[in-house]
Amino acid sequence: MNIADQTFPAADSANEDRAQAIRDQLRDAIVDRRLAPGTKLSEGEVGTLFDVSRTVARAALQMLTFEGLVRTERNRGAFVANPSPEEARQVFASRRLIEPGIATAAAGRMTADHVAAFKAQLDEEGRFIAERGPNARRSEIKASGDFHLLLASVAGNAILQRFMEELVARSSLVIALYGRSGVSSCGHSEHMNILEALENGNSERASALMLHHIDHIEADLDLRVRSGPALRQALEF
Amino acid sequence: MNIADQTFPAADSANEDRAQAIRDQLRDAIVDRRLAPGTKLSEGEVGTLFDVSRTVARAALQMLTFEGLVRTERNRGAFVANPSPEEARQVFASRRLIEPGIATAAAGRMTADHVAAFKAQLDEEGRFIAERGPNARRSEIKASGDFHLLLASVAGNAILQRFMEELVARSSLVIALYGRSGVSSCGHSEHMNILEALENGNSERASALMLHHIDHIEADLDLRVRSGPALRQALEF
């Protein structure tokens, strides 16, 4: 698997923390499903791939463990998280609680620049939906998440923004695992409606639309336990 | 400073992660203000105190950095966080958004055992308030936080519970830094009112009471910037 292919020779901010850079690349890979849930991420392999020692690879994996994207078992190693339906429900319950509030906060802080950023974001999102390549779906999930992250950044609360980063990343995993095929295109129009409410400073409407939007995303999931849950756990698949 | 004094010879679950144990002890020390904001936590010193190598100490500090209790500067080290008034406001804004929802969720899941646990918690809280020792205030802040953590555990959402752990810990820091003296005793009665609403399954009332409670806690803070903020930053105090 070639995760670390695209080396950023110039753009790579040289002196910044290498562990953080590795975490970012791994997170992208996990969220994009280039790394399937359950995949083992051994310290040595990660270190070799990114050309660092196990020490820094380990630090990156520890960060991802905190974010809930990786699960580590003592003396066994780190694995891409494989969220259970229950975990998935909790992720969306958390989002239902937090995101309407974020939308409310953002509605009061929208500037012209923000609107432009959202427009660009939604354009890109639309392009990915139109596209029909093999990884169109991946890009679509990613772009959809980026909309919510952009919103969180506008809301202006760094703590909530970090919470949302975690929730969006975990949502992407959940959607990739439990999502049914193609209803997600309706999410695009919902994003546009939310933006419209934000532009008008209609915080109440933005908040309500956001709540419905999250409900729709979750409703598109199939969270029934497949086969015997005990068996699935035992086999780790 | 003697942080690692109380060694838990028997209770210490032997094979569990040592870094995690160190993190827990450091977190308690920070939240209790046995470690003042701004205090340097050098890897070597922490390692020596807990009798582990720098590797393990470093891992513990990294965890605390994620939780926002510690701030690390590259090539300089780790310091107990010194939240700015703006950060403090964000902490409470986050709590205002999340905790009413947690109260709502908890109201629907209360069992007799939970009620008993809350009663015990509130008793202890009352005892600490009555007490007038030198570290009564510390214990009081801690116990008050524990009430909110207990509530979060009852709500049954592991993700939100973790968010609340972070928010409560950071709140304790903020209260210790910016809190005015003695109004916090009124928090105790508010806790009791919230418990009453929870017992009655009155989720709406519990949620509303919680919101007011958080407002009261924040209202007790003095979040005006002391002296010139730029100067304060420069001096790191």
Add this chain to the structure above:
DNA sequence: CTCGCAGAAATCGTATGCAATCTTTTCCGG
């Protein structure tokens, strides 16, 4: 043929060493 069990290989947890960076002290010219 399957099962079980040594031994080997792989992987993790932790300690320690070295270079790079930051901080403090020292020392000298003004």
Add this chain to the structure above:
DNA sequence: CCGGAAAAGATTGCATACGATTTCTGCGAG
């Protein structure tokens, strides 16, 4: 006496080494 440069000391970032634990492999007994 003061200011500033240079050296000494302390601390971090990272790599590597080694024992401990787990997983894999191969072989023999049933």
